[in-house]
Amino acid sequence: MAEAGGAAGGGGDTIFALASGSGRAGVAVIRLSGPAVPEALAALVGGVPEPRRAVLRRLRHPRTGEVLDRAVVLRFASPASFTGEEVAELHVHGGRAVIEAVGEALLACGKGIRPAEPGEFTRRAFLNGKMDLTAAEGIADLVAAETEAQRRQALAQAEGALAATVAGWAERLTRALALSEASIDFADDGVGDEAETEALALAQAVEGEMEAALAGARRAERVREGFRVAIIGAPNAGKSSLLNRLAGREAAIVSARAGTTRDVIEVRLDLGGQAVTLADMAGLREAEDEIEAEGVRRAFAWAERADLVVAVFDGTAEAPDAATRVVVSARPGGCIGVASKSDLGVRLAEVDGVPLLPVSSVTGEGIERLAEALTAAIAGLAERGAGGAVLTRARHVSAVSSALAALRRLPVAALPEMRGEELRLALRELGRLTGRVDVEDVLEVVFRTFCVGK
Numbered sequence: 001m002a003e004a005g006g007a008a009g010g011g012g013d014t015i016f017a018l019a020s021g022s023g024r025a026g027v028a029v030i031r032l033s034g035p036a037v038p039e040a041l042a043a044l045v046g047g048v049p050e051p052r053r054a055v056l057r058r059l060r061h062p063r064t065g066e067v068l069d070r071a072v073v074l075r076f077a078s079p080a081s082f083t084g085e086e087v088a089e090l091h092v093h094g095g096r097a098v099i100e101a102v103g104e105a106l107l108a109c110g111k112g113i114r115p116a117e118p119g120e121f122t123r124r125a126f127l128n129g130k131m132d133l134t135a136a137e138g139i140a141d142l143v144a145a146e147t148e149a150q151r152r153q154a155l156a157q158a159e160g161a162l163a164a165t166v167a168g169w170a171e172r173l174t175r176a177l178a179l180s181e182a183s184i185d186f187a188d189d190g191v192g193d194e195a196e197t198e199a200l201a202l203a204q205a206v207e208g209e210m211e212a213a214l215a216g217a218r219r220a221e222r223v224r225e226g227f228r229v230a231i232i233g234a235p236n237a238g239k240s241s242l243l244n245r246l247a248g249r250e251a252a253i254v255s256a257r258a259g260t261t262r263d264v265i266e267v268r269l270d271l272g273g274q275a276v277t278l279a280d281m282a283g284l285r286e287a288e289d290e291i292e293a294e295g296v297r298r299a300f301a302w303a304e305r306a307d308l309v310v311a312v313f314d315g316t317a318e319a320p321d322a323a324t325r326v327v328v329s330a331r332p333g334g335c336i337g338v339a340s341k342s343d344l345g346v347r348l349a350e351v352d353g354v355p356l357l358p359v360s361s362v363t364g365e366g367i368e369r370l371a372e373a374l375t376a377a378i379a380g381l382a383e384r385g386a387g388g389a390v391l392t393r394a395r396h397v398s399a400v401s402s403a404l405a406a407l408r409r410l411p412v413a414a415l416p417e418m419r420g421e422e423l424r425l426a427l428r429e430l431g432r433l434t435g436r437v438d439v440e441d442v443l444e445v446v447f448r449t450f451c452v453g454k
């Protein structure tokens with residue numbers, strides 16, 4: 001972990017930010033962190049409250065003495081705080097003018113008090129050894145969580161689940177490295193081979209666990225980012241109406257004219273606790289103009305990357321649309337078939353063995369069943385390959401892949417010294433993952449996605 005202490009933690013500045021969200025709210029929380037917190041409190045509320053005890057105080061402007069609000073004040077003394085620094089929270093009334101006046105008053109306290117950068121509180125918590133990088137990412141994900149599955153996955157990571165797994169790997173690889181070095185030193189004593197064998201066995205076990213973690217990473221990333229479901233079909237098959245029905249609002253323009261939807265229209269849904277991005281797109285056909293052609297190209301591209309496809313066939317047509325059929329046959333198992341316009345009578349029951357669910361966006365028939373089918377299919381995708389460490393980001397996948405690649409080179413490394421080098425490489429990648437090495441460049445990647453106040 002990076003060294004603890006005020007200097008490493010934030011360079012002496014005292015930062016503040018609105019920790020509660022913007023928008024109308026009864027109470028707003030302004031959080032401060034840094035060495036000048038006790039002084040600022042003295043200036044604002046006329047004293048330094050005892051730590052961890054909420055007190056009600058009049059908040060005054062330090063220069064004019066004007067009362068700005070009556071607030072609940074909560075102080076955390078260093079190092080027992082979220083950031084490890086001196087921390088205070090001002091729970092004020094939620095009005096924008098109140099928040100602005102308090103911000104103004106804080107700036108008037110002087111002494112290196114300034115607004116926080118996005119993610120700066122959590123960054124300080126990391127730098128002061130309160131958490132590793134993966135836990136910090138977990139906090140960012142918790143703040144962004146929209147669904148139950150996202151919340152659970154983020155909380156586990158914020159509480160150190162991934163950090164613990166990585167620590168377990170690093171511990172065994174460190175032991176393997178020690179054994180490998182020993183085998184060089186004691187090569188003549190005959191204990192070398194034994195140590196070498198044990199080192200390889202340790203590395204192999206770690207390899208297996210890393211492979212399992214990587215196998216589950218796509219799923220974990222999907223939980224974090226949302227599963228992608230594409231609604232495809234011929235022009236005028238009723239895709240936009242279906243999207244609106246599923247979304248419960250008029251997200252897409254619906255018209256009787258074929259080719260109305262040209263760009264990809266995405267809506268976010270919560271299906272059984274999983275975040276889903278549902279997309280309506282241009283109908284698959286020979287386009288009539290350049291704009292539609294681009295729309296069709298985007299539709300194919302989106303559908304290709306989708307986790308699941310809802311294939312909409314015009315239920316009143318005599319034969320299924322050919323282009324849609326091609327997509328369905330290319331995705332065995334990854335499709336839910338729909339026969340639209342069921343209120344007009346359905347002629348199609350299945351296409352190439354894929355049963356079609358009769359659905360009417362006019363009467364609402366079948367919508368509930370389609371939503372259930374989607375929910376079940378997404379739940380199936382989310383469950384696959386569960387267990388073990390959960391790699392939720394490209395950054396994790398990249399580090400574990402590199403570590404794994406190094407471990408896979410171990411058995412073919414000709415010299416023990418080369419094996420030591422590979423082990424060091426693998427350990428270094430794990431260090432990047434938790435933030436133990438190369439801190440600065442990794443930090444940029446992790447914290448640039450945070451919001452202000454975290």
Ligand SMILES: Nc1nc2c(c(=O)[nH]1)N(C=O)[C@@H](CNc1ccc(C(=O)N[C@@H](CCC(=O)O)C(=O)O)cc1)CN2
Binds near residue numbers: 130
């Ligand atoms: N009002 C308020 N609510 C909040 C937060 C906050 O900062 N303020 N949080 C902020 O994100 C989350 C809670 N997380 C927190 C994590 C650690 C500490 C803390 O004081 N840690 C000390 C003491 C530990 C202890 O008492 O067990 C430490 O780690 O040394 C506080 C909040 C969610 N709710």
